[in-house]
Amino acid sequence: MKFWFEIITASLVSGLAVWYWVQLRQYSHDVAFRLLVAAITVLGFTLATGIDLPVFERLKEALSVVSFSNIAWGFMFYSYSVYFMLCRANDPNQETRQKNYIYRQAGVEFVIWLCFLVPALVALLDGPPGFWEQPRDPESHRTLRNAIYYTGVTIYPIVAWFIGTRRAIAYRRPIAHTWTRHASLGVVVGVFLMAAMSAISLTRQILYIVYPGSRWPAMRDWYNTARLSGQIILASAFAIIPIVTFCRRLQASRAHIRTSRDLHADISSLWRCIVAEFPHIELKDVPHDERLSSQPAPLTRMQDEISDGLSYLASWSRGSITAAESVESQIAQTLTRKRVIEAARWVDPDEADFTYRYEIPRWEPEFSSPEERTQWMAQLSRELSNLGVLQKMSTESLGERFAEYD
DSSP, X not given: OHHHHHHHHHHHHHHHHHHHHHHHTTSTTOHHHHHHHHHHHHHHHHHHHTSOOGGGHHHHHHHHTTTHHHHHHHHHHXXXXXXXXXXXXXXXXXXXXXXXXXXXXXXXXXXXXXXXXXXHXXXXXXXXXXXXXXXXXXXXXXXXXXHHHHIIIIIHHHHHHHHHHHHHHHHHTTOOOHHHHHHHHHHXXXXXXXXXXXXXXXXXXXXHHHSTTOOOHHHHHHHHHHHHHHHHHHHHHHHHHHHHHHHHHHHHHHHHHHHHHHHXXXXXXXXXXXXXXXXXXXXXXXXXXXXXSSSOOOHHHHHHHHHHXXXXXXXXXXXXXXXXXXXXXXXXXXXXXXXXXXXOSSOOHHHHTHHHHSOOOOXXXXXXXXXXXXXXXXXXXXXXXXXXXXXXXXXXXXXXXXXXXX
């Protein structure tokens, strides 16, 4: 079970590292995010090489020469301690002096970490042959070398967790996004369990000193439990943001498709009405019978033909829009008027020369973007549909309407 937990956790964190590297192209200016990507990458590499697989044996031997695991875990605790502080530097309201102070503070804490790490590495790598081999000599636990090593690799993670947690709590308070708050809390809990490993290791060394030759097998189980639990919670916390981001993008994509479909359907109704009134506005590359088929035309083509049709329809109007009229109502009246006149057997001479007596209105406004044009035409289509003029009228209906223009 432990083996499969390690496989799943390492795979998840490694996949997250790839995702965060992709996001780094967009947020390359963000110092805190760059540090987060580096920490997740180191974590994924450490977890992957820590799996008991033959393919990693030679790599483990090479990394053990420089005690890579101690360097990696120390760097991750350092990243945790300064990450939430660096996030404050992204606040646009922060003064340059305050941002510089934050960066200097992160540099100072990096030096402090090295002050813990370097003596521990020297004590580990410069020890006499057989000093660190298991089972260890009980007296070796009481040496200065042992004290320097365990002070460097266990005290710093505990201190870094307290510093990072205090900053994380202060950072979480103004966060309004629920899942981001959950993710930050998961990171705090996960790092706490990893720091608990250091506390267990330090406690065990103290007990070895106080009770020479003693063994504490339960602590080894606690250590492994804290390690696996911390890794799983950390991986889950880091996965929350990508999962939520993917769900939000999927939701937005579905909403966009649904909105586009609705807009296309609305504009299609207006387009079919205009094309039926003015068949000659068809574009040359599209046959007329194809445009009037059940398959809708491309949106931009329909918009172009609607614009042309509205320009021709404007010549049938009774002049510019008055204060009591709206664009939709005048278009509806003009469309009805055109149908009534064309359906009448005799036309009043005053009606026949209307194009010379009235000013031609401009119904379609200037648009700042194609989206604005699409929204306007869809709204126009809905309004005309509510007024009942998009469908062909019967002869009786036109006869009743003719009285309005007689």
